[in-house]
Amino acid sequence: MTRSARGTTVAVAATDGMLSFELTLACEVFGDDAAELPEPWYRLAVCGPGAVRLGRFLVEPEHGFDRLAEADTLIVPGWADVAREPPGALVAAVRAAHARGARVASLCTGAFVLAAAGLLDGRRATTHWAHAGELAARYPAVTVEPDVLYVDEGSVLTSAGKAAALDLCLHLVRLDHGARVANTIARRLVVPPQRDGGQAQFVMTPLPDPGNHPLAELIPWAMERLDQPLSVEDLARQAGMSSRHLARHFQAATGTTPLRWLLTQRVRRAQELLETTDDTVDVIAAAAGLGTATTLRRHFQRTVGVPPDAYRRTFRVVSRGPDAR
Structure with missing residues (x-):
């Protein structure tokens, strides 16, 4: 274990207007129902003001908001209606x-709860891309990275x-x-092992969806x-x-240029080889087409x-043996 006692108690906040997916995702990651997990594992507590409505579900948390104060890690799931201020009791807790x-983490639009509590002032933060502009406009003291x-x-x-909420839970x-x-x-x-999204943008430029498009055969070939x-x-x-038409199709399908896409895929290949080989x-x-170690390290x-x-x-991938790191 790398953090000893820190993080042993995880509290998940639950109140009317939260997103059920993020709440259950946190419970799945930090729950204690898997025999292969190390001891001591997390003590999970779902905390709310009483029975709460999460979309189509009615949930009755096992603990009140007072239990949030005892947590080593507090998870705030997504807040469904970002135009509405979150409950004052939740913000205060x-x-x-x-x-x-406590270490406090928000999933998706739960960042609006953290911002309302003043926790994001002077800090970098992110949220769902569709609501990043609203977060930045409402809380100008927050440096929003969409x-x-x-x-x-x-x-x-x-x-x-x-999906990024799961990445963050695995990061914790x-x-x-x-x-x-x-x-x-x-x-x-x-799911694949998560990538570190805190220091840099780990979202690799995606491949276009399979289908009848001009790059359908070119992408696998490359x-x-x-x-x-x-x-x-x-x-x-x-x-x-032509090169001009290729650039236009690449921009439409991947959101970037052919050379930038190619470089991204080469770095991605290098990541896979670093995880799975002793090379x-x-x-x-x-092997990744980056030429020299110096070029690889730079990119x-x-x-x-x-x-x-x-x-x-x-x-490092774990499957190489019980002592692999």
């Missing part, structure tokens, strides 16, 4: 828990929408119990040749179009936010 020393998975500011953490597990346990939880939930020197002209020739950085640089640091060696130590 969140503020008091943080003042006492294009990251989550932001870790130490005692205050915020995440983007639903990694902080408390290490990468092996976080990867165990990820495997149980049938992915199989990342170790080879590829230029925009090479891609355009393979796609049977040197030089070998990985060649990796700029894209991922940490050097390749540090990334490998943190995100």
Whole structure:
């Protein structure tokens, strides 16, 4: 365990108007029903003012808001109606828990609750991209970053929408119990190990959805040749179009340029090799089409936010044996 006693008690706030997905997601990650988890595991407490309405569900929390003050970590799920101020009792409880020393994390639009409590003033934060502008406009003292998975500011953490909320929960597990346990939880939930979204943008440029589009055959072709020197002209020739038309299709399908997409996929390939092999950085640089270790380190640091060696130590896949890190 990397944080000893910190994080042993996790309280999840529940009140009318919260999003059921984020609340149940937190309970799934920090619950105690998996035999393979280490001891001591978290003590989970769902806390609310009484029976609460979460969308189509009526939930009766097992504890009152007074239990929030006893938590080592407080999770605030998404707040459904961001145009409406969250309940004063919830805001006061969140503020008091943080003042006492609790680590406070919001999932999705739960950031609006943290902002109302003043916890985000002078800090970086994120929320669902569709509501990032509203958060920034309503709380100008907050530095809103709309294009990251989550932001870790130490005692205050915020995440983007639903899938990123899971990333943040797994990040908290990694902080408390290490990468092996976080990867165990990820495997149980049938999701990939999460990427660190606090230091840099870990959202890789996506592949276009499968379908009848001009890049449907080009993308797999390029992915199989990342170790080879590829230029925009090479891609355009393979796609049977001009470089200008290729750039237009790439912008529409992936939101970026062909070269930027290619570089992102090469860094992504380097991440996978760092996680799953013992290859040197030089070998990985060649396999990912980045040439030299120096080039790999430069692009990796700029894209991922940490050097390749540090990334490998943190995100090493567990399946290589019981003592693998």
